[in-house]
Structures are given as structure tokens and as C-alpha cells.
Amino acid sequence: MIHSRVRVSELREHLGRTVSVCGWVHTLRLQRAMQFVLVRDGTGLVQVTHRRDGGPLEARLDALTPESAVRITGRVVEATQVKLGGLELVPETVEVLNPAATPLPIDDRTGPEQRLDWRFLDVRRRPAVQLLFAVQTTLEQGLRAYAHAQGATEMHTPKLMGTASESGAEVFEVGYFGRSAYLAQSPQFFKQMAIAAGIDKVFEIGPVFRAEPSFTSRHATEFTGVDVELAWIDDVEEVMAFEERMLAHAIAEVADRHGEAIAEHFGVEVTVPTTPFPRITMAEAQEILREGGWDREGVKDDLDPEGERAIAAHLKEATGHEFAFITRYPVGIRPFYHRRPADDPTVTLSFDLLWKGLEITTGAQREHRYDVLLEQAAEKGLGAEPMRDYLNAFRYGCPPHGGFGMGLGRVLMVLLGLPSIREATFLFRGPNRLTP
Structure with a gap:
């Protein structure tokens, strides 16, 4: 089943449903038992949360790199402990549309001239x-x-x-x-x-x-x-x-x-x-x-x-x-x-x-x-x-x-x-x- 894209800012309107979010990998927290991925689109950030189970989804999340373009389909659930709007996305499929090379040429400490090089x-x-x-x-x-x-x-x-x-x-x-x-x-x-x-x-x-x-x-x-x-x-x-x-x-x-x-x-x-x-x-x-x-x-x-x-x-x-x-x-x-x-x-x-x-x-x-x-x-x-x-x-x-x-x-x-x-x-x- 193909799910239409939903912007991060609109996720609360789809609580309990399965939707697709398209965006970029913002940060990765890959822990021993859990995998947390922040995905960013032009309207905000959403946390993708997956419990490790040794399956193909786990491997796909482990292979992600920051700023990769992804489409993640999953269920929107209430998560009061998450600061980003009190929601999270429980993934069902992860599609890497274009992987980002590593390391990135700029980070938060990069000076203004080098940032202009990678505007x-x-x-x-x-x-x-x-x-x-x-x-x-x-x-x-x-x-x-x-x-x-x-x-x-x-x-x-x-x-x-x-x-x-x-x-x-x-x-x-x-x-x-x-x-x-x-x-x-x-x-x-x-x-x-x-x-x-x-x-x-x-x-x-x-x-x-x-x-x-x-x-x-x-x-x-x-x-x-x-x-x-x-x-x-x-x-x-x-x-x-x-x-x-x-x-x-x-x-x-x-x-x-x-x-x-x-x-x-x-x-x-x-x-x-x-x-x-x-x-x-x-x-x-x-x-x-x-x-x-x-x-x-x-x-x-x-x-x-x-x-x-x-x-x-x-x-x-x-x-x-x-x-x-x-x-x-x-x-x-x-x-x-x-x-x-x-x-x-x-x-x-x-x-x-x-x-x-x-x-x-x-x-x-x-x-x-x-x-x-x-x-x-x-x-x-x-x-x-x-x-x-x-x-x-x-x-x-x-x-x-x-x-x-x-x-x-x-x-x-x-x-x-x-x-x-x-x-x-x-x-x-x-x-x-x-x-x-």
C-alpha cells in the first residue's frame, strides 16, 4: 500500500494512522536496545523510534548517515516523553532515496565563508x-x-x-x-x-x-x-x-x-x-x-x-x-x-x-x-x-x-x-x- 507524504508539522492530524514522511536524517542515536532517528523536513523534526529485533529494518536504520534523503513509512503514536510535539513515528519501512556521503563538509562550528561554499x-x-x-x-x-x-x-x-x-x-x-x-x-x-x-x-x-x-x-x-x-x-x-x-x-x-x-x-x-x-x-x-x-x-x-x-x-x-x-x-x-x-x-x-x-x-x-x-x-x-x-x-x-x-x-x-x-x-x- 502506498501512503501519501505527510509533512512533519501535520503529523498530529494523523495520530494512530500509518503515513510516509520524506526528509533528511538529522541525527542518529543508535543504542544497544533502541534506535532513534530524527528526521527533518522543511516544517520540523520528528523522532523515529525502533526497538532492535535483528530484522532488516534494524539493519537499514543502522546504515543511515546524517543528511541522507529518506522516506520513512510508519505509525504516528503519542509519546509524551518526546519533546518534539509529543509524537513519534514507529517505522514499518525505511527507503533511502539518496544516501549522504560522510563526513559532511560543514557542521555547527563551521565558519561563515566555508558555509557559503556549501550553501x-x-x-x-x-x-x-x-x-x-x-x-x-x-x-x-x-x-x-x-x-x-x-x-x-x-x-x-x-x-x-x-x-x-x-x-x-x-x-x-x-x-x-x-x-x-x-x-x-x-x-x-x-x-x-x-x-x-x-x-x-x-x-x-x-x-x-x-x-x-x-x-x-x-x-x-x-x-x-x-x-x-x-x-x-x-x-x-x-x-x-x-x-x-x-x-x-x-x-x-x-x-x-x-x-x-x-x-x-x-x-x-x-x-x-x-x-x-x-x-x-x-x-x-x-x-x-x-x-x-x-x-x-x-x-x-x-x-x-x-x-x-x-x-x-x-x-x-x-x-x-x-x-x-x-x-x-x-x-x-x-x-x-x-x-x-x-x-x-x-x-x-x-x-x-x-x-x-x-x-x-x-x-x-x-x-x-x-x-x-x-x-x-x-x-x-x-x-x-x-x-x-x-x-x-x-x-x-x-x-x-x-x-x-x-x-x-x-x-x-x-x-x-x-x-x-x-x-x-x-x-x-x-x-x-x-x-x-
Whole structure:
């Protein structure tokens, strides 16, 4: 008789029945009189208990190795002495679907870099990491749901470009039928083309490539970006309002679905933020920081990571809020396509969003006037010809618009209190890592 598979979390519903459990051998306790095997699937652990009788079942259990993929068919019985849900499985058949080699290449003492070498095992063996990807799924669904509810259209823009975007820095060059192509470091230009195409609200969740030789805990050479662009805006404030509400909605979904599990596995309480988030200009932020003793040589227009953490801590104390928008970044450190306010052409209508001191977003109102774009590109030393297709989008009635780009991995880092973006990614890519 063939028994359908039952997940470990559902076993109590099958008390007294014979079922099949599919999973991996977690641990083995092979005693003189009894054999105990913990089997793990994606929903939990169950103890398989067998009294030795010299039969073929005993031999099969003795031959098991940790992490072997197995199907065990047996009767679900009450066992109050078992901590794992007060149940155990009394086996009738044991099928080894794929034996695991021994010894395993990683264990509980293995360092993070070696764990990344064996990421599939690392994820499989640690429930907290599997929870991370469940949280990521819910977070993405929440972001999408909010964007859809606001009438936004989801786009899928090219990741291959014929010319290097913006200044040409931080892009990967790849061979393309005898000539060079470049991996997109942002869907920015394509989002703006969609706005020019008459699509009022655009968003995309997709891969982003940055050829940055950065070895920090928050950088990756390939990551998932969450990008939004909004047409017919009157002010950059509309973009910030859209983002804060989008994040609040998605985080509320995570808290509702995974809040208890996150507290158990990560020791973090998911707090749903209230809106609006605090806003502070870059000039105001630097003034506050310098009054507190922050003065970094070589950091004139921007904030270094220490400055971002310090201003976030200051605003947390002043407002009780973990999120903060830093606005009006100087022209010198922003791209040519950021719009400049009429009252102060030395700054841009742009922002970064910090969460607990980590930058998770950059956004701005875009310059939509063709002649002004040409002037601002020339100021940055950029020629019009390499960006002809992009600039053409502004020659025929492109409306005022603005948007933002958010790093999904960084959001997960802060949400779950992770030490590195490596932990918030399934298969991390950095300057020294292209495998597995």
C-alpha cells in the first residue's frame, strides 16, 4: 500500500494512522536496545523510534548517515516523553532515496565563508535560514501588493546594455557577438523610458549588478533591487510618501505571518513602522553630527557609514523612529539626472532612506526637461552621444517623475538583525566569490 507524504508539522492530524514522511536524517542515536532517528523536513523534526529485533529494518536504520534523503513509512503514536510535539513515528519501512556521503563538509562550528561554499547544506540544516527565505517571499509579496494596489505596472527591463550607464564606472563588461555589452547597474534609465511611454507608475523587482570592489558587510556585486518610478509628481515628497507606505505595508505582512518565528529564531521583534518617517536635509544632518564631534577627513558632502549610524541614532532618540530620510544631497555626489530645486541649485531633490543607520534606498525627483538634462550631463563631463537613446525619451513630452531603488538584501539584513548581506542572500556574489 502506498501512503501519501505527510509533512512533519501535520503529523498530529494523523495520530494512530500509518503515513510516509520524506526528509533528511538529522541525527542518529543508535543504542544497544533502541534506535532513534530524527528526521527533518522543511516544517520540523520528528523522532523515529525502533526497538532492535535483528530484522532488516534494524539493519537499514543502522546504515543511515546524517543528511541522507529518506522516506520513512510508519505509525504516528503519542509519546509524551518526546519533546518534539509529543509524537513519534514507529517505522514499518525505511527507503533511502539518496544516501549522504560522510563526513559532511560543514557542521555547527563551521565558519561563515566555508558555509557559503556549501550553501545548499547550510540552508537545509538551519531552520532560521529557511525562515529567512520565507520572510523574503512575504516581504516581496507585500511590496508588490502595495504597488499593485496603487495602480503600478510591473516591468521587466533588460539587464544587457549596449553602452555603460551614466559615467561607465562600476559596470561589468561582457562579450556580445564580437562586441562589448554591459550588465545593467540599475534599471533606472529603462524605468524612465517606461514613464515616457505613458505608464504612470512602474516598479520592478529584479537583479542589479555593481562592479564595486567593496568588501563590506553591506555590499554585493549582484543583488535584488526593488525599483519604483512615478509619473506626474509635483514634488519628491510624493516619492518618499509612496516608499514609506509601501515598506510599512510589507513589514506589517511580515510581522503578521512570521513575527513569532522571527522572535524565536533571530531574537528580533518586528516593529511595524508608523508613517510619515522623519525627514532631515543633508546640511542639517551634518550640522547635528559636527556638533556631536563627527568630523571625517575627506567626507565633505556625504555621510560615511559612521555618520549614517550616528544621525539615525540621533533621530531615533528625538523621534522614536528607526527610519529616517536624508534629503537634498549636494549636486557633486548625485547623478546628472537628479532634479535641482529652484531655490538652491547646489543641491538635488534627492534622498536616501536609512533604517537603523543602514542606507537601504536612494531616490530622487528626476530632471525631465531635455535641455536641462543636457546641461547637467555636460557639467558631469558626460557626452550626449553614448546616452542618445536615453535622452531621446525626454525630447517628446516626458512628464515630471521620480522614483527610488531599494536593496532587498539590505532590508532583510536590518529586519532580521543579520551581521552581513551574505547571510541575507541565497548564493552571495562579491569580488572574491563567484561560486557555488
